[in-house]
Amino acid sequence: MNSTIFIIGYVASVIILFIYMKINQNKYFTFKENDTYATQIAFLLFSSAALSVFWLILYPCILVYSAFKLLFTMIEKAENIQKEKRNKQSEYQKLYEKAREEVENEM
Incomplete structure (x- = not known):
C-alpha cells in the first residue's frame, strides 16, 4: 500500500511539475528555450x-497524528x-x- 501511494505521488508530482513549468515559462525554475529534452x-x-x-516523510507523520488522536479520543470516551x-x-x-432510613424509621 505504501509503495502504491509513493508511485502515485511520484507520477502526480511529475505531471504537476511538467504542467507548471510549461505554463510559467518566464518564472523561476522553468525550462529555458535552449534546454534539451534530456535536461x-x-x-x-x-x-x-x-x-x-x-510525501514519504509527511505520510507517516499524518498516520502517527491520526493514531494519537484516535488514542486520546478512546481514552476520553473511557473516562466518560x-x-x-x-x-x-x-x-x-x-x-x-x-x-435503609425508611426501613429503620418503620421499625
Whole structure:
C-alpha cells in the first residue's frame, strides 16, 4: 500500500511539475528555450523525487497524528464511561441509604 501511494505521488508530482513549468515559462525554475529534452526530463525526475520524498516523510507523520488522536479520543470516551458508572453507583448508594432510613424509621 505504501509503495502504491509513493508511485502515485511520484507520477502526480511529475505531471504537476511538467504542467507548471510549461505554463510559467518566464518564472523561476522553468525550462529555458535552449534546454534539451534530456535536461528537462532529468529536472522533472529529480524535482518530483524531492516532492515524493516529502510525501514519504509527511505520510507517516499524518498516520502517527491520526493514531494519537484516535488514542486520546478512546481514552476520553473511557473516562466518560467511568464517570457515568460512578454517577450511577452514587445514585444507587443514595437510593440504598434512603431505603435503609425508611426501613429503620418503620421499625
